Amino acid sequence: DTVMTQTPLSSPVTLGQPASISCRSSQSLVHSDGNTYLSWLHQRPGQPPRLLIYKISNRFSGVPDRFSGSGAGTDFTLKISRVEAEDVGVYYCMQTTQFPTFGQGTKLEVK
Amino acid sequence: EVQLVESGEGLVQPGGSLRLSCAASGFTFSSYGMSWVRQAPGKGLEWVSYISSSSSTIYYADSVKGRFTISRDDAKSSLYLQMNSLRDEDTAVYYCVRNPERLFDYWGQGTLVTVSS
Numbered sequence: 001d002t003v004m005t006q007t008p009l010s011s012p013v014t015l016g017q018p019a020s021i022s023c024r025s026s027q028s029l030v031h032s033d034g035n036t037y038l039s040w041l042h043q044r045p046g047q048p049p050r051l052l053i054y055k056i057s058n059r060f061s062g063v064p065d066r067f068s069g070s071g072a073g074t075d076f077t078l079k080i081s082r083v084e085a086e087d088v089g090v091y092y093c094m095q096t097t098q099f100p101t102f103g104q105g106t107k108l109e110v111k
Numbered sequence: 112e113v114q115l116v117e118s119g120e121g122l123v124q125p126g127g128s129l130r131l132s133c134a135a136s137g138f139t140f141s142s143y144g145m146s147w148v149r150q151a152p153g154k155g156l157e158w159v160s161y162i163s164s165s166s167s168t169i170y171y172a173d174s175v176k177g178r179f180t181i182s183r184d185d186a187k188s189s190l191y192l193q194m195n196s197l198r199d200e201d202t203a204v205y206y207c208v209r210n211p212e213r214l215f216d217y218w219g220q221g222t223l224v225t226v227s228s
Contacts, residue, residue, distance in 0.1 A: 051217075
């Protein structure tokens with residue numbers, strides 16, 4: 001299985017300030033079709049996860065442009081340019097290049 | 112609007128069985144692969160099973176292989192998960208998820224399965 005490792009596991013942030021989450025995979029996520037199937041999900045307390053970013057850097061429908069994704073191969077980053085109150089919750093990276101696996105989750109909370 | 116509504120929530124004893132259902136609407140269900148993903152209380156996400164649009168391809172996580180069976184009824188726009196030989200560690204919220212081209216784009220609200228004596 002491809003192991004996904006996120007850092008940090010907890011991130012206290014100030015509203016209006018940027019935030020960044022890293023995700024590293026135990027093997028390359030480049031698929032034989034040339035795509036890299038790395039996604040980011042956001043889960044608010046008591047809610048199901050929702051898709052934010054797919055294939056490293058593509059924002060899903062309705063996702064604000066303050067969210068951006070980057071990276072390649074085994075190292076990926078989610079950035080929030082200016083954190084808003086609605087952004088709190090847990091963020092997961094996931095890969096679907098192989099059988100799907102998820103990172104442990106990073107809890108974003110307001111200072 | 113894409114909607115996925117799970118049902119089948121319940122408390123079951125270890126070794127017991129339960130069947131989950133997911134009713135889909137707002138899209139052409141027969142055209143999409145679908146997955147079940149679970150989340151144990153206070154824990155992270157774990158993919159459980161996948162079924163392709165034609166039911167020709169089915170995958171299971173090692174943790175449920177031989178005990179769970181995924182299926183679909185395109186005429187009813189429904190996805191199912193038959194869970195047998197349930198264990199304590201199967202206790203989780205189970206989410207139905209749409210899977211176009213390796214994306215997990217829409218998630219249901221989830222249904223809680225509790226395995227306990």
